[in-house]
Amino acid sequence: xxxxxxxxxxxxxxxxxxxxxxxxxxxxxxxxxxxxxxxxxxxxxxxxxxxxxxxxxxxxxxxxxxxxxxxxxxxxxxxxxxxxxxxxxxxxxxxxxxxxxxxxxxxxxxxxxxxxxxxxxxxxxxx
Numbered sequence: 287x288x289x290x291x292x293x294x295x296x297x298x299x300x301x302x303x304x305x306x307x308x309x310x311x312x313x314x315x316x317x318x319x320x321x322x323x324x325x326x327x328x329x330x331x332x333x334x335x336x337x338x339x340x341x342x343x344x345x346x347x348x349x350x351x352x353x354x355x356x357x358x359x360x361x362x363x364x365x366x367x368x369x370x371x372x373x374x375x376x377x378x379x380x381x382x383x384x385x386x387x388x389x390x391x392x393x394x395x396x397x398x399x400x401x402x403x404x405x406x407x408x409x410x411x412x413x
Contacts, residue, residue, distance in 0.1 A: 296376040297359075306358060308386045315345065315389065338389060345389035356383040 311319070318325055318340060325340045329347075336347045358381040363374070 296374070298376060298378050300360075300378040300380060302360075302380045304381065306381045306383055308356065308383055310350075310386050310388045312345065312389050312391065314343070314391075315340070337392065344392045346392045348388045348390055349385050350388045351385045352383075356386075357381075358383065 328339045330337045330339060332346075338345045338347060357379050359377045360380045362376055362378055
C-alpha cells in the first residue's frame with residue numbers, strides 16, 4: 287500500500303499565447319508525407335481560399351468549426367517542498383482550439399467554389 291496521498295493530477299490553466307490551428311490531413315497526403323522522400327508542399331492563393339499543392343495534386347484549405355473544443359495539454363514537473371519527495375507531475379491547459387483546417391481535394395487548374403455565405407445572410411437578402 288502506498289504511503290503517498292493520491293490526490294490525482296493537478297490541472298492548471300496556463301495559455302502560452304500561441305494561436306494553434308490543427309490541420310486534418312487526408313489519407314493520400316499523409317501517405318505521401320510518410321514516404322522515404324516526402325514531396326515539397328507549396329501554398330498558393332486563389333480567389334476565395336488557399337490551395338496546398340504537391341506535384342499534380344492540390345487541396346483547398348477549409349476552416350471547420352467544431353462544437354466540442356479541443357484542449358491542448360502540456361505536462362510539467364511541479365515543485366516539491368523537500369528534495370527527498372518525489373516531484374509532482376501536473377498538466378497545463380495551454381490552448382483551446384474551436385476549429386480545425388480541413389483539406390479538400392481539388393481538381394488541378396480549377397478554383398475553389400465561391401462561398402455562398404451563411405443561411406441567415408441569404409435569408410436576409412431575400413427579404
